[in-house]
Amino acid sequence: MTAAVDVAGDDLVEGDRVELVVGAPAHGGHCVARLGGEYGRVVFVRHALPGERVTVEITELHRGYLRADAVEVHEASPDRVAAPCPYAHPGGCGGCDVQHVAPRAQRDWKTAVVRDLLARLGGLSGERIDALDPTVRELPGGPLGWRSRIRYAVDAADRPGLLKHRSHEVVPIDFCRIAHPRLHELDITARTWPGVDAVEAVASTGGDVTVLARRSAAPDESVLAEADGETSLIAGSPEVREVAAGREWQVPADSFWQIHPAAADTLVTAVLDLLDPQPGEICWDLYGGAGLFAAAVAARTGARTTVVESSPVGVAAARRNLADVPGVEVVAAKVDAALARRRITGPVDLVVLDPPRSGAGARVVRAVAAAQPRAVVYVACDPAALARDIKTFAGAGWRVESFRAYDCFPMTQHVECVALLVTDDVTVT
Ligand SMILES: C[S@@+](CC[C@H](N)C(=O)[O-])C[C@H]1O[C@@H](n2cnc3c(N)ncnc32)[C@H](O)[C@@H]1O
Known part of the structure; x- marks a missing residue:
């Protein structure tokens, strides 16, 4: 079912589509919209930007709110960009939340979220928040290739990948665009991992690369395995060199x-x-x-x-x-x-x-x-x-x-x- 902007949404089910105008960003990687006017039911919408008119698909129904993904954009924000990662879309990898947002606007988004939390949960006045200036600052290095530690989950077919949003379902990928370039060079995602639950890779600031495979403890192996499972070293050294605060x-x-x-x-x-x-x-x-x-x-x-x-x-x-x-x-x-x-x-x-x-x-x-x-x-x-x-x-x-x-x-x-x-x-x- 696809409904118009002013529906109250009482009879919606998962998978239904509704047209909405999206409001401010909120903590959790989504924006807030309302069904049926100013005081209507809250919908937390992923893959959208404030001010956009979108069609959303309902992904979860809760007593006080719904979750949804924007699946069509009718009026786009000037801050919308094409996601650099082909897996960042509704139903795709859940690792990133704002690939569709220009990097400067990502920081504005996060600043708005921090301001809202300081006011609502922290009890700070708008004046005090202005004086503290919680503007989110950029780090050197750009928006991609920064992630020095990554954990790939392994699916039932032994393929590594990243998890869907709010799900244990694995999305197999070729490489993660936000991962450090030295991690792209590894063959982790090109092969299967029988008997392994997760593969972790580290590219340290000192230039080391380490790959670990994790296997959960099976009930009949508990004597051999540690409580949280076994770890095997696949590549590199168990310790990596980091450089920070003028020290190694x-x-x-x-x-x-x-x-x-x-x-x-x-x-x-x-x-x-x-x-x-x-x-x-x-x-x-x-x-x-x-x-x-x-x-x-x-x-x-x-x-x-x-x-x-x-x-x-x-x-x-x-x-x-x-x-x-x-x-x-x-x-x-x-x-x-x-x-x-x-x-x-x-x-x-x-x-x-x-x-x-x-x-x-x-x-x-x-x-x-x-x-x-x-x-x-x-x-x-x-x-x-x-x-x-x-x-x-x-x-x-x-x-x-x-x-x-x-x-x-x-x-x-x-x-x-x-x-x-x-x-x-x-x-x-
Ligand atoms: C966010 S990390 C910060 C580590 C360190 N300050 C740094 O920047 O490298 C939080 C650390 O707290 C440890 N931790 C978690 N819960 C803890 C607890 N209840 N008491 C003491 N340490 C805890 C974790 O093992 C982790 O090393």
Whole structure:
């Protein structure tokens, strides 16, 4: 069924087509439209741009909203471009969300999303958001060929590919356009992978390339396989060399490292600019990974710096990479447990928080605020989680003093934000 713009949409089913005018972008890689007027049902539309008149195909029905893909464009935005990737279309690869958007307009899109989240979830006024200027900044290197780490899923016919949006279905591909050119040269996608669930490839800033194959633990093999399956090294070395913050790093190919080749240095610069570490200041680097921010801060402070990291490979990497940095201690623990069980205790002057997508959460935020550091820098890969945590900080008397946003993930909906939080209530001892 294809319906006109003003239908309420109560009797729609998946696969139905409706004509719509698309509104503002929202968190999640889609724009918001409404069926049946201003107060009608919300439709989250992928593959469209604000202001466009499109025909959408309904992909999911939910109680309060629908999801849909724009399948025909009747009035195109001036920011619309042809997607550089042939797999970026409705029903195709779900890895990228904004291939159809001009790169400058992708950053405008993400800026609008960050502003909306800071207001709606973070509780910041429009005036305060204007003053913080969360304009998303470009990283060097262009919108393609930046992805230094990629995970291909393997389908039932043993072919590698990337997943459809909100699906476990594998889309076989020749190569991923946003992947680093050194990863295009590998033959991963030209062959089949019997008995393998996923193939991971890394092209490091130090010039190394590593390929790992993962196999889930079968129930009858649990004695041999680790809990999360087995990993075999297909090419390269199990550790790769990364270059960042004026140092060389040896990082296990399967542990966390910033994905965009320019991200580590960009974020280190932002953290140092905002935190302004002074000699003698004590720092916690929470969710520290291999210790990227700890190394940079400790070089300024020359004082005690504590990394808290829960992944065993991350802890081992931090201990090895920071062995030559005086005053650095690496605590193997979950951040909330380390704070609650007083495995790390104050006094502390500076805190770096760089949690995974779920954010630090209220318990960690309250414990950090209670420790009364001079300043907290929050590095966030999910602006919604950041905005929620900003609101918790505000409840404890803290405010956002400075804010930066970076396009560390071009062609996707993702954006990296860095917020400086301060309070006037620090007790001077
Ligand atoms: C976004 S990464 C940041 C790593 C590091 N700051 C960097 O930029 O390289 C988040 C890190 O937190 C770790 N992690 C996730 N949950 C954690 C938790 N509850 N407690 C401690 N570390 C955690 C992950 O293993 C990962 O290394």
